[in-house]
Amino acid sequence: MTLTASVVGASGFAGGELLRLLISHPEFEVVQATSREYENRTVGHVHPNLRELDLRFSDPAELESVDALFAATPHGVSMEHVEEYLDAAGKLIDLSADFRLDSEAAYDQWYDGHSAPQFLSQATYALPELGREGLEDADIVASGGCNATATMLALKPLVDAGMLAPDDQVVADLKVGSSEGGAGGGAASSHPERSGVVRPYAPTGHRHEAEIEEHFGLSLSFTVHAVDMVRGAAATCHTFPTGPGAEGGVETADLWGAYREAYGDEPFVRLVAGGGGVYRYPEPKSVAGTNLAEVGFAADGDRVVAFAAIDNVMKGAAGQAVHGANLAFGLDETAGLNQTGLHPVGSP
Amino acid sequence: MTLTASVVGASGFAGGELLRLLISHPEFEVVQATSREYENRTVGHVHPNLRELDLRFSDPAELESVDALFAATPHGVSMEHVEEYLDAAGKLIDLSADFRLDSEAAYDQWYDGHSAPQFLSQATYALPELGREGLEDADIVASGGCNATATMLALKPLVDAGMLAPDDQVVADLKVGSSEGGAGGGAASSHPERSGVVRPYAPTGHRHEAEIEEHFGLSLSFTVHAVDMVRGAAATCHTFPTGPGAEGGVETADLWGAYREAYGDEPFVRLVAGGGGVYRYPEPKSVAGTNLAEVGFAADGDRVVAFAAIDNVMKGAAGQAVHGANLAFGLDETAGLNQTGLHPVGSP
């Protein structure tokens, strides 16, 4: 049985990546890819890696009936069109922030409110490593944000092990690639201005904090830096654990225990913490093009540093969405997501 | 029926890429990966993309018996060990230059001679787009050089169409990534010295000229530049065709005809010549991680510019070798080689 799928917002980076994944997915068949700007153009016109694909962008106003509608549109679009999407599709897999938070109040606090709050209760947050409950019955699968994903994957084992108390200081210092800025561009994204940077683009108050606080009950200090890569998000989380699980101090062996406990069976998490050679801690390069997260840690007296590295277009967007869809439709959760990374590779 | 395979020289970039391809190849099973330097280490120690692989490097002096031995060693090693390799394996697929040329005299001219010339006649050159004859019976499959591959793929349709006469001026100006320098490093390859370069590293006389002259009977002017990418080789071939096929001048339509004729059925060649959007001519970025070659052209009065872009580690090395092996063993020639590229991607 093949499931039909459409990608709305298919000319963006996450949309293109969804197409890349879905065309070789064993269970989904892409029947529509929409783009207002590139209507009637081949998808290969925008995504050169997909030149062989015989598919043209169509008008998002004329949605076909499908099993799964993947929305890779800018924030605010999905909430506006959610009824339309649910009319057209059995399930909506939304990659934007529009259904990630669980209350209208949260949208009032972190965003500019929500125009369709009555649908929030039908949505299930889908960073599967945080929990798979409810995903099989979800009408709306709300895929996590890229920076929140990296941060939460780094921290989850410390939370699960009771090492972090609610008031513990947690500093998340992120380094991200230019694809997070989207396909549109603008002065700050132009190559001469964006090359070679270490640029604090969100020194405080990034909206992804909202997801993390909602899930972990932690109050986080969040700072995001743009660095010179295209794909990738790396979270370095500096924590000072005082929770019950941290009593007596946290040693490296404790951390191996906690991280193995949390991720032992996870198909998309790879633990990298010390060892020899060039690649000793998580790096975005090592997972570029894949749905893997590298997660690691280091003990440093009162401090525990937790690392995670992902490909923001994959594990941070399209890959996570397909993962969520696999679960929502009851498929093998790794279906279509077994890409292996490259070595060597330049800027991912 | 599964074929057993070993990779000799598996800690280098081409060797690692062979492992990446072979572990997801439907017909081959990797039974050995050798490395003197990293003996007993896991392959993931060197190749972070292969951390999940349960395989350790072993001693190249103790070869197991296999169907296919892939040699990804530096030039000169294969000719020294060829008897040993053929004792151990049904077929040798050699990625070095050691069996690419067809005579001892050619090795005297271009290299430092050949230590096992009696084996040259058992070798078949394997850039399949140039011809597949003899590959099925080959004991030694000699995979083409990366820069020669890019250059020949650009030029072949002009040769086939009789546009290029033997004395026609052909200038091949190449731009290549740092992975061509291999995993070893050295001062010129260090990041501070190698970043951001446009460096004429072989202003004249690159050895890959030999392969091209042998196959096409052309006398070529060859210049290779290092540029800031890791994977990729791009050939810009400036030609001034006066052959019979160029009589009356060469127009864009003639070129489309010639290139379609040459590559219409080739599974790994993608024609890109003009059109709109950002990606109008061949680019290494667009094929990074894949076995594809982008090939294109532009007519300019008396001049025809022919372009080709490949991933030097794939189509220029490991991918081409697997392609040759597929043909030598009578398999589907695309088996294990259907990777799709990424968009966007930084430096491939």
Next chain:
Amino acid sequence: MTLTASVVGASGFAGGELLRLLISHPEFEVVQATSREYENRTVGHVHPNLRELDLRFSDPAELESVDALFAATPHGVSMEHVEEYLDAAGKLIDLSADFRLDSEAAYDQWYDGHSAPQFLSQATYALPELGREGLEDADIVASGGCNATATMLALKPLVDAGMLAPDDQVVADLKVGSSEGGAGGGAASSHPERSGVVRPYAPTGHRHEAEIEEHFGLSLSFTVHAVDMVRGAAATCHTFPTGPGAEGGVETADLWGAYREAYGDEPFVRLVAGGGGVYRYPEPKSVAGTNLAEVGFAADGDRVVAFAAIDNVMKGAAGQAVHGANLAFGLDETAGLNQTGLHPVGSP
């Protein structure tokens, strides 16, 4: 005696570089920097390297009276405003293409005509290494184009020595940085799309051909590639000399003779041709931020390869303009242009 200067189009890359040079120039004083888009903003708002400068952009419609007006505007603006500029200033130093060619016919052929052809005779082309005649009396100093500059500096010694005959094949293969695209940006210039490229963006027919043909009487084949750097233009000129100066063949010693003869006394040309170490031929990295051109060559049988590398924003634009202005005002021609490059440096 201090000369007053204004920079029109000062928010662009060349305009900003003019400001950088003029503020530390011993003879010029900047009195005005214009920008329509950033009127009233400090120059440091756009050019972070000039934050200490106490100067705000002003309206280009209200030009102050100065000795020297540097126009760093897009092509077509100077010809439209030339009367205005010459009313305001003793001399116009124009960085655009508007006064580089010497006849209206040439503008009809290569551009969209010329709206002020009566001023062409008052303009003197100012790539000083080609000749300084007429510069001291010039009302309009027409600074050369970046790609033409690199190409002509590579070729001039061969022309001067009579090695190149008018019909000799000359292929100029250029590799250029993203700053050539200007400050504006656009999809093709966005970091995700522009990173890591080897992109044939002008496969044939670049307008800078016009300048070269006018000066050297050569018919040139020109191809320009975008590569991953911000500053820099590198020209690799493949020539097949048959002129009287090439009789009996061209050897390396002949080339050293010709290049030394042509550039022995030039303050801004550095010959780099072979030798040991990492940096053996011209590289843009080595001259980034300076007004230097590295020029080199290699003999290869019938072929001579001539190389030149410049910083397109300096020797290819602002530095060359200041050089021309120095000559036009009878100053020491190196005044304000003695910057030393950096080592190591990433992408210049």
Next chain:
Amino acid sequence: MTLTASVVGASGFAGGELLRLLISHPEFEVVQATSREYENRTVGHVHPNLRELDLRFSDPAELESVDALFAATPHGVSMEHVEEYLDAAGKLIDLSADFRLDSEAAYDQWYDGHSAPQFLSQATYALPELGREGLEDADIVASGGCNATATMLALKPLVDAGMLAPDDQVVADLKVGSSEGGAGGGAASSHPERSGVVRPYAPTGHRHEAEIEEHFGLSLSFTVHAVDMVRGAAATCHTFPTGPGAEGGVETADLWGAYREAYGDEPFVRLVAGGGGVYRYPEPKSVAGTNLAEVGFAADGDRVVAFAAIDNVMKGAAGQAVHGANLAFGLDETAGLNQTGLHPVGSP
């Protein structure tokens, strides 16, 4: 009056940068540049930016008598040769860590001890923004470490203003360029492995912590990441101030007050904190090639984030050393250090 100077360890990156600065310094004259590896080679052989310089590397065992000896050798060399250096020179300006800490005990704790502890009392630490006392009489000027410099410049105003209490949590998260690894190279520094990284290379326990704790009495959590640039060190310091100066909370206006108070007259500090445009916070790109530090901050509830960005080869090494030497010899402290940065520039 000209002061004579020698550079020991002149083939390294900091040594080459010292040469660049000293040859255009109004008061110093370089009389010797040593390198064992490159003895008798021109300095331009190693440093392509200095090709015009008529100077050859000489044997470090044969030191000439000079006013100032700059030692840019690896850690451990200066302590071994300090008597020799002080015999040859009026003053030793040491760029290594060998005289930065003030007690043998500190070297026992952080390094492998000290072989000439009797000279420690003759050394004065020279990050001038921390204090200029003692510099004029110093025999040994101990120039600060690059990462410590960036971190301390970010934090100093908070310390001076009494905002930070000794036990306050301070997390310094650094991002640094490949030139910090030195000219030698090695596998981790090779271009294919080092390109495009976000690599936690010192997750905990970087030795520069020692300097910071000695000067500020703070206990710091330090993590250093390699990112894809050549020059540059950026410190993001996450602090949670509870000192007397932080009573009642710290607002943006308080921070402007503290930072202006600390740095108002400093010639090499530029405050960048918010504002519009592309460049709103400190970035290494903006100061590449200069002795400037960009310093900034952001208030975030209980957290204050302090930023600093420097060129590690300049403000973090050679520029800081010349700054210290200027002070030690009673010269204008900005002499020879007025370089302006570039815009645009790629990876600095």
